[in-house]
Amino acid sequence: MGYLFLLDEAGLERAKPGLRLAERMGLPFRHVDLGLLEERMGLRPAVAGLEEAELAGLGDIVDAVLVEEAGMMDPERLVEYYYGKLTSMGVEFSFNTRIEGFIVEPRRPLGVEGEPLAWQDARVAGVRVEGDREVKARRKVIAALGAWSPMLLNPAGVDSYSKPKKRQVFVVRADGGRAGILRARGLNEYDVPPMTILPRGVYLRPEPGEGSFWVGVSDDLGRPFKLEDLPRPEGEFYALSVLPVLSLYFPQFQDAYPHAAWAGHYDVSFDGQPVVYEPYESGLVIVAGTSGSGIMKADAVGRAAASLVLGFEEAELHGGGSMPVKWLGIEGRRVEEERLVI
Amino acid sequence: MGYLFLLDEAGLERAKPGLRLAERMGLPFRHVDLGLLEERMGLRPAVAGLEEAELAGLGDIVDAVLVEEAGMMDPERLVEYYYGKLTSMGVEFSFNTRIEGFIVEPRRPLGVEGEPLAWQDARVAGVRVEGDREVKARRKVIAALGAWSPMLLNPAGVDSYSKPKKRQVFVVRADGGRAGILRARGLNEYDVPPMTILPRGVYLRPEPGEGSFWVGVSDDLGRPFKLEDLPRPEGEFYALSVLPVLSLYFPQFQDAYPHAAWAGHYDVSFDGQPVVYEPYESGLVIVAGTSGSGIMKADAVGRAAASLVLGFEEAELHGGGSMPVKWLGIEGRRVEEERLVI
Numbered sequence: 001m002g003y004l005f006l007l008d009e010a011g012l013e014r015a016k017p018g019l020r021l022a023e024r025m026g027l028p029f030r031h032v033d034l035g036l037l038e039e040r041m042g043l044r045p046a047v048a049g050l051e052e053a054e055l056a057g058l059g060d061i062v063d064a065v066l067v068e069e070a071g072m073m074d075p076e077r078l079v080e081y082y083y084g085k086l087t088s089m090g091v092e093f094s095f096n097t098r099i100e101g102f103i104v105e106p107r108r109p110l111g112v113e114g115e116p117l118a119w120q121d122a123r124v125a126g127v128r129v130e131g132d133r134e135v136k137a138r139r140k141v142i143a144a145l146g147a148w149s150p151m152l153l154n155p156a157g158v159d160s161y162s163k164p165k166k167r168q169v170f171v172v173r174a175d176g177g178r179a180g181i182l183r184a185r186g187l188n189e190y191d192v193p194p195m196t197i198l199p200r201g202v203y204l205r206p207e208p209g210e211g212s213f214w215v216g217v218s219d220d221l222g223r224p225f226k227l228e229d230l231p232r233p234e235g236e237f238y239a240l241s242v243l244p245v246l247s248l249y250f251p252q253f254q255d256a257y258p259h260a261a262w263a264g265h266y267d268v269s270f271d272g273q274p275v276v277y278e279p280y281e282s283g284l285v286i287v288a289g290t291s292g293s294g295i296m297k298a299d300a301v302g303r304a305a306a307s308l309v310l311g312f313e314e315a316e317l318h319g320g321g322s323m324p325v326k327w328l329g330i331e332g333r334r335v336e337e338e339r340l341v342i
Numbered sequence: 343m344g345y346l347f348l349l350d351e352a353g354l355e356r357a358k359p360g361l362r363l364a365e366r367m368g369l370p371f372r373h374v375d376l377g378l379l380e381e382r383m384g385l386r387p388a389v390a391g392l393e394e395a396e397l398a399g400l401g402d403i404v405d406a407v408l409v410e411e412a413g414m415m416d417p418e419r420l421v422e423y424y425y426g427k428l429t430s431m432g433v434e435f436s437f438n439t440r441i442e443g444f445i446v447e448p449r450r451p452l453g454v455e456g457e458p459l460a461w462q463d464a465r466v467a468g469v470r471v472e473g474d475r476e477v478k479a480r481r482k483v484i485a486a487l488g489a490w491s492p493m494l495l496n497p498a499g500v501d502s503y504s505k506p507k508k509r510q511v512f513v514v515r516a517d518g519g520r521a522g523i524l525r526a527r528g529l530n531e532y533d534v535p536p537m538t539i540l541p542r543g544v545y546l547r548p549e550p551g552e553g554s555f556w557v558g559v560s561d562d563l564g565r566p567f568k569l570e571d572l573p574r575p576e577g578e579f580y581a582l583s584v585l586p587v588l589s590l591y592f593p594q595f596q597d598a599y600p601h602a603a604w605a606g607h608y609d610v611s612f613d614g615q616p617v618v619y620e621p622y623e624s625g626l627v628i629v630a631g632t633s634g635s636g637i638m639k640a641d642a643v644g645r646a647a648a649s650l651v652l653g654f655e656e657a658e659l660h661g662g663g664s665m666p667v668k669w670l671g672i673e674g675r676r677v678e679e680e681r682l683v684i
Contacts, residue, residue, distance in 0.1 A: 104563060
């Protein structure tokens with residue numbers, strides 16, 4: 001259904017290099033008339049002079065860019081697909097099996113306490129799981145642990161160079177004046193409202209099937225890098241960090257409070273891009289830092305990891321292209337800054 | 343006094359690209375005759391057939407490379423120099439003052455609980471120190487926290503992309519057969535033995551003034567990334583990880599046990615090179631990941647940090663060269679892998 005970026009002056013300036021790049025690469029986007037968005041979605045583009053806008057330093061929406069090929073994906077459907085395929089190929093899954101640590105051992109053990117010793121050629125041989133059970137790898141171990149990467153990898157002396165940061169989603173019913181937004185026509189071929197990104201990164205994700213919206217924002221400075229055991233959504237975060245921006249541009253949300261919410265962790269790498277590498281030729285392939293654009297990159301990241309495990313220098317990508325695996329590694333890393341991110 | 347690399351076949355192969363590079367750059371090194379090292383330092387280069395060599399998979403020393411301009415520096419002398427200079431320039435120092443956290447606040451505060459809110463333009467304004475005291479920066483805050491970087495930075499939502507790893511040094515007296523090593527002549531103009539690096543990274547650092555040697559090795563896979571409150575040197579680490587290699591090539595150490603030892607933390611960045619950057623234009627300049635070659639790079643790292651704080655894109659280096667500050671940052675990072683590291 002497309003991603004609709006609603007840009008104020010400052011946002012437009014920041015978006016320009018990304019838009020120019022998209023144009024050069026032939027990636028389709030179009031500017032949407034603000035009057036149309038007022039009419040179809042109830043957008044209030046002109047906010048100058050309103051007290052809330054002054055307080056927050058927020059300006060008028062001056063441009064709306066619809067990236068037509070962007071959209072949403074149901075992660076469960078994707079996971080189900082892989083699960084079914086892999087099961088039919090004989091892959092075994094162990095659910096609800098907590099990893100306690102990685103087994104680091106010398107390739108030529110001496111049977112001495114404290115192995116591996118510093119001069120030994122060591123490798124990661126498998127994992128210890130709860131109940132003091134060991135699972136050994138026939139060839140290599142792949143650690144794709146998301147937000148739990150550093151917690152589980154650091155005791156083995158290796159790192160994902162990514163860290164967990166809490167993220168929250170709030171669900172608001174599409175009732176009252178908000179119901180109209182879900183009926184917005186003419187913005188894409190499905191006649192549903194697009195995923196909409198407001199200034200300061202506040203997003204409004206329509207869920208027509210549920211009759212609701214998912215709303216939120218990613219906060220950075222001041223939001224700890226930290227793994228919480230039971231991350232909880234924070235009501236004040238919705239009220240003070242999301243709602244003021246959302247209800248400024250969509251006044252239908254002025255009295256909207258969430259009826260549901262959840263929280264989890266992003267797994268954020270040092271440069272925001274996935275990390276795929278095998279430290280110290282240890283037999284352990286680390287795949288991490290995929291949050292933010294994880295699911296859309298999952299196929300390519302998986303192919304890079306598989307290539308690394310199998311000893312190939314190039315990963316063959318969907319569509320026939322290929323990429324040196326080391327581009328996602330630490331040495332030889334070559335990633336570009338992403339533009340038009342949320 | 344130079345760094346003397348004692349290389350077995352595998353080590354020589356790994357060292358070759360670095361040596362070729364040094365040659366092209368005109369950096370002086372020379373090959374030292376192994377017979378001379380046998381005579382002056384008591385080196386045993388031929389170990390093939392010895393049980394300890396077989397067990398450890400260690401081979402004969404086949405080449406010895408003396409990097410003549412490498413050497414050692416007394417960190418206290420350097421620190422005293424800076425301390426004296428800065429004090430005379432009016433800089434105030436606060437020793438024994440524990441930082442409890444960074445103050446993150448909006449540039450335009452509203453006086454609301456929970457600030458900074460996600461849409462506010464926030465910055466790091468200073469630090470909270472013990473006793474609930476705040477110290478505010480007039481301009482910017484520089485966080486040069488070594489191994490304590492992630493622990494103190496992560497609660498503010500930022501990271502140094504470096505992690506602590508324990509390192510240990512053991513002190514062995516130069517008595518008995520070992521005394522001769524300190525009297526080794528003819529290897530440099532000071533007539534002292536060079537810092538010597540054995541296969542697998544075990545090092546022997548002569549301390550003629552103390553009549554002792556500092557010995558150790560850096561272990562990676564299996565050594566946790568972790569900050570210990572009171573890191574202690576481990577006797578077994580010396581006995582099992584250092585001594586077998588040391589005493590194989592220098593049999594004078596066969597019965598040598600340390601009379602002193604200490605442990606601390608390295609601050610290891612994701613690519614082993616220093617990190618200097620200001621996340622989110624927050625007014626907080628992070629300087630970290632300097633361990634391993636820290637003190638020799640301290641001048642350049644300090645100049646890069648000062649340039650960043652003052653808003654210059656280039657740092658003027660000692661000797662008149664200059665370097666874009668972003669080369670040590672996260673975006674725009676451009677560092678080379680170091681060769682001939684210990």
